[in-house]
Amino acid sequence: MSSHSAAIETPASDTILRIRNLRTCFPSEEGEVPAVNDVSLTLKRGKVLAIVGESGCGKSVTSNSILRLIRPPGRIAGGEIMYYPSHGEPFDVLKLPEKSDELYDLRGGAISMIFQEPMTALSPVHSVGNQIIEAIRLHQQVSKREAREMTIEMLREVGIPGAERRVDQYPHELSGGMRQRVVIAMALVCRPEILIADEPTTALDVSIQAQILKLIKQLQEARNASVIFITHDLGVVAQVADEVAVMYPGRVIESGSVRDVLKRPKHPYTRGLLNSLPGVNQAPGERLSAIRGSVPALTAIPKGCPFHTRCEFALGGLCDVGDAPEMVLSDTGSDAACLRLDAIPAFAQPVKERTV
Ligand SMILES: Nc1ncnc2c1ncn2[C@@H]1O[C@H](COP(=O)(O)OP(=O)(O)OP(=O)(O)O)[C@@H](O)[C@H]1O
Numbered sequence: 001m002s003s004h005s006a007a008i009e010t011p012a013s014d015t016i017l018r019i020r021n022l023r024t025c026f027p028s029e030e031g032e033v034p035a036v037n038d039v040s041l042t043l044k045r046g047k048v049l050a051i052v053g054e055s056g057c058g059k060s061v062t063s064n065s066i067l068r069l070i071r072p073p074g075r076i077a078g079g080e081i082m083y084y085p086s087h088g089e090p091f092d093v094l095k096l097p098e099k100s101d102e103l104y105d106l107r108g109g110a111i112s113m114i115f116q117e118p119m120t121a122l123s124p125v126h127s128v129g130n131q132i133i134e135a136i137r138l139h140q141q142v143s144k145r146e147a148r149e150m151t152i153e154m155l156r157e158v159g160i161p162g163a164e165r166r167v168d169q170y171p172h173e174l175s176g177g178m179r180q181r182v183v184i185a186m187a188l189v190c191r192p193e194i195l196i197a198d199e200p201t202t203a204l205d206v207s208i209q210a211q212i213l214k215l216i217k218q219l220q221e222a223r224n225a226s227v228i229f230i231t232h233d234l235g236v237v238a239q240v241a242d243e244v245a246v247m248y249p250g251r252v253i254e255s256g257s258v259r260d261v262l263k264r265p266k267h268p269y270t271r272g273l274l275n276s277l278p279g280v281n282q283a284p285g286e287r288l289s290a291i292r293g294s295v296p297a298l299t300a301i302p303k304g305c306p307f308h309t310r311c312e313f314a315l316g317g318l319c320d321v322g323d324a325p326e327m328v329l330s331d332t333g334s335d336a337a338c339l340r341l342d343a344i345p346a347f348a349q350p351v352k353e354r355t356v
Pocket residue numbers: 026027035053054055056057058059060061062074232297298
């Protein structure tokens with residue numbers, strides 16, 4: 001076991017994106033506070049990394065930081081986001097000059113994003129086709145006619161029936177599920193190496209959510225794309241991801257393969273999330289054990305382990321003092337940032353196991 005500070009410098013060749021010690025801050029009445037604090041993550045080529053946690057844990061701020069979408073007075077205060085493209089030299093996204101061609105090429109080109117709410121990603125006053133055509137022409141030297149053909153083909157690929165007709169429709173003429181398919185088409189049409197999907201199914205009906213998840217997974221596999229998938233739902237993680245990082249206000253508190261984290265969670269917070277997941281075989285009326293308390297505001301993050309105020313294993317004098325615990329790297333399963341790892345009994349998988 002060792003701490004993250006001892007992590008190797010040269011990444012494995014299957015690494016496409018490596019975030020080290022990312023820190024993103026916003027001003028508050030009590031001064032500047034970090035919404036993302038010392039976050040390190042690795043995305044492997046052709047794999048899906050899920051970032052999971054309750055609302056306010058910093059998932060979206062992390063993904064927006066990757067694309068440098070943090071608006072002032074928010075700022076990225078430190079860290080490194082190394083991108084290892086398939087062709088060309090690796091570079092640190094955080095070192096690209098603001099408003100540079102390289103940064104514009106990166107956004108929507110090499111790295112693209114699907115947002116939660118399709119209507120915020122689409123303009124209501126342009127046809128869906130024209131919006132995708134514009135996205136293509138921003139990044140590729142093709143004629144309008146070629147771009148239109150590519151658009152129709154892409155709409156077909158994301159399962160939009162009658163794509164030749166739909167291409168000229170406006171977002172309000174489409175259902176929520178179809179709109180999200182359009183947003184996925186727009187995100188993928190320039191063949192990004194990395195796709196960031198920020199809660200892409202949250203705004204959709206439950207029946208449509210499963211279809212969209214399946215579509216993203218199919219497209220990811222067909223294109224061997226690398227995906228960062230943001231969600232608060234561990235059930236979704238089980239369906240789509242290879243690796244998972246669990247966040248608790250601003251920090252990654254557990255990370256590892258989906259199998260390790262969901263079957264043998266180490267951190268009490270991850271266990272709490274799993275215990276509050278509805279099980280397929282849950283008896284009618286059986287109550288889920290939600291984690292007591294709520295995610296603290298950025299201005300009220302407790303000293304010591306940020307989770308200690310909600311943790312049943314917390315020990316006074318150990319967990320409530322000093323800095324937040326560092327990640328303990330492990331050869332046996334996931335890495336976790338907890339001072340009580342040796343004291344916590346093995347995870348007894350309750351009925352909820354059947355959903356994962
Ligand atoms: N522009 C901003 N200005 C100030 N604080 C912000 C800003 N954007 C995010 N935050 C704060 O940063 C913290 C992390 O927010 P973030 O949106 O990343 O959480 P999240 O885990 O993605 O939650 P959700 O699932 O609700 O989207 C929150 O406390 C949020 O209030």
